[in-house]
Amino acid sequence: MNLRRISGLLSASFLFLCVVALTTHAQNGYARATAQPIDDEYTKKIAEYTTEKFFNSPLTDYLPASPNVPTPKAVLGDVAGAPGKLPYAEDVYKYMRMLEKASPRVKVFSIGTTEEGREMIAVAVASEALLAKLEENRARLNKLADPRTINMDDAEADRLVDQSFPIYYITGTIHSPETGAPTALMELAYRLAVDESPYIKSIRDGMVTLITPVVEVDGRNRMVDVYNWHLAHPGQNWPGLVYWGHYVAHDNNRDAMGMSLKLTRNIMNVYLSWKPQVLHDLHESVAYLYDNTIGDGPYNAWVDPILTDEWQLIGWKNVSEMTKFGMPGVFAHGTFDTWSPGYLMFIAATHNGISRLYETFGNGGADTLTRTLSPDEYQRTWYKQNPPLPRAKWSQRNNNNYEQTALLISLDYFNKNSKLFLKNFYLKSKRSIEKPKNEGPAAYVFPADDPRTGNQTRLLRLLQAQGCEVHRATASFTVAMKKKATARPANRGGSPSPAASPAKAPETESRTFPAGSYIVRMDQPYSRIADALLDYQYWSPRDPQQSIYDDTGWTFGELGNVQVERVTDTKALSAAMERVSGEVRSPGGVSGTGSFFIVNSNADTNLITLRYQLKQAAFEAAEEAFEVSGRKFNRGSFIIRNASLDVVNKATSELGIPALAVAQAPTVKTHPMKAARIAIMHTWASTQDEGWWRIAFDQMQVPYDYISTQEVARETDLNKKYDVIIFGPGNGNVNAVIQGRPMYGNPIPWKKTELTPNLGGFASTDDMRPGLGYTGLMNLQNFVKNGGVFVGADDSASFAVATGFTPGVSVQTSTRLRAIGDVLKTRMVDSASPIAYGYGDTLSVYCFNGPIFNISNVVGGGGGGGRRGGGGQRTTGRGTADDPDVVQGRPPAEMPEQPPSSEVWEAAPIMEEQRRNLVGLIPPNLRPRVILRWGNASELLVSGLLDGGDEIAQHAAVIDSPLERGHVILFSMNPFWRGQTAGSYALVFNTILNFDNLNAGRKTDEK
């Protein structure tokens, strides 16, 4: 920006400010600057587009005029919220940069790009005096955010609070069909820069409002395309927004833990570098404004109680003021529970700031519509004394009025109490540092001898991305630990009640961690996020909250298959250690000499990356464990040939994978591991959940073709192109996959055109309606029969079962199971299967009411395939319970051998009697092979809510079901979920790596 221009504007506006100050009085409220002219034309349009007077407030029913600063009309051609106007992100940015050019009170910062390369911005609005002091203020906020820098000195903190101004960060339209925020924020930025009303001037002089008008930029532009298509095709059905961002849809607001998406990383970086006191995310769903921050219980168990009080303070101020304005439908409680820390706004909640969120009422575009509500929406409740109208004409302008009015009230309130909130910011930071000596724990330790250093590194890097400091022990150290509990007492309901027996003083034992162990100290400012991610979660099945909003468990060590020890002994903090500078790296590279390279199989996610990076090399997998020069290698370890030392060393160093070079290949049974050709198949109905699979594949650099069910319907020889076809979960029932959408009405295209430049690209079609069809189903089944591998999880596994891909597997209808997005334990059944390579005896996985599989040796589960019960119970007769009955008057008969009992996860053996003419008897080599099963009811729950767990306990969890020459791999869990489940990735990656040798290690029944 041109400096001379700034100073010119500065003096002009300064004079103007003085005049205004003399002519207005800020009464307890929001008096306007009477001397400031208003933009009559713009103001008239606001009234015209607002459908009822009471859908607006005195704060936003006018627009002040400025001689030199353009209004949103300069870009929109109409006012913010006008019908038919939905700007692309670039247009919003163009306007923000026009503001920056015209006003010294606005600065635009580029904060990174999206997956598809589009820019993200943050716009700072404040007085020129404040903007000039951003850097010195940042230095003060950094000190308040890390009280260690001022030796936890409260008096010094008070001085800093006095000198500092706070930052309130507003983020818009993360959810692409929620379309109103960008225009509301354009106008809000204008008001904050231009309006001379005393309360706005005071906001401008007292604090920085930071605005990211579009969070999900890729999705916003697609949404605008869809809306424009709709405008150009009146009377037709328009495309549903099947893709929002490049990978996921509404789950982009569940990424604040796993941080897989660029938008999360970019907002986190803004948060960590600007140190705002509030992160306020704008959404649209319910009528007319739900300040859902206060929400409902259960509250997240790891945030500071100071924060939950702040939620109440600011939220109720919003409701109260808007009630006084007579605006209906403003409320603060409701159905949102505040348990999961996965929402974008929780970046602030878990980092000593304040998280806030509005749900306003949007029309999913800029049409003005008559909206009819359901009784539960418009009825008066204790927390909604002035409920929304049962039926009302609703416009995007109304939505913009509500959003802006509420934000202005919040900004004003926050500004008037800015010292309180700055002091709270300091106190929350201080209390985070004091965690070890208060509630604990002292630290989380990642032992140096964890066999999965790749996954360990991955999790530690996530903590670093969350702003946490990671230390490494330079010597071994010993701490007292709570004695590890043995198996929990059996509990029929599968829902342990931890408080059932009075707690005895926990017995302790000492534990020594080796040098090189990583330590995440809890005496650091961002201890809360580490604690929230690494701790265990327990949600009582009897919690009053029965409509659960999201996942109930997420323990990152468990889901990452990484050893994480919660240490309460503060001695851990005095261990010899140094802070890791830069990203945590796991040691890799080649040691030894020779032209064979051996890599241990340990279920780390980066092993598959190595396979595809060294695509030209020959890889073999050892089918048994072996030893070379005193080093032990697991079953499944790689033996690499035809690759140069330089190439292998470079790849393994970068990936952090240790490789041992040897002159002679070890003598162990092996099979080749070819680089499989992979397709990920999607429907045109929903792509959100499979997006989490794609992002993991892309992160691991596993190449794949992205194909739709329609392409599978057209391709009769899928084997020519692919070895493995993956069908991610989230597609609904069999009918939805096969039939697609109803064929009524017009074709619905999803492709790049002049009108829709942001659609298509990586996935496109002339008509989204047709599904897989029965031809596609046959193509898919022939693909497997001819030797292909099909992978399905949750509903896509049920799809394979229901359509005849898996003779011998059936799905049992669940009646009681409530596994609501939690972490459950599985146990290894067949560690010789290549799918199990590198895994141990147990594995924690993510489950959301996964399908309950039953296994049979007979097609369809008949002919004695079901589980038998009640064996060993004798009938009434002579003798004791263990005695045989005796038939009187004849010699005792010879008793036939009792059928061997079978486990829940196994197929029941077929007895001779049943084998007679048993057409459906599956040949032994084609019977389902169970790799993992769910844990026993008493041990099943690791984290979250589990009720009726006995229903799924012990059932098969991962199955390799042969179909002629191919295999169908079924998961009753979701191995790829929100970037949180790296521990189960290798189950799928092992399948891919060993795709044409999945029968390795298989034991077949004799008959």
Ligand SMILES: [Zn+2]
């Ligand atoms: Zn939303």
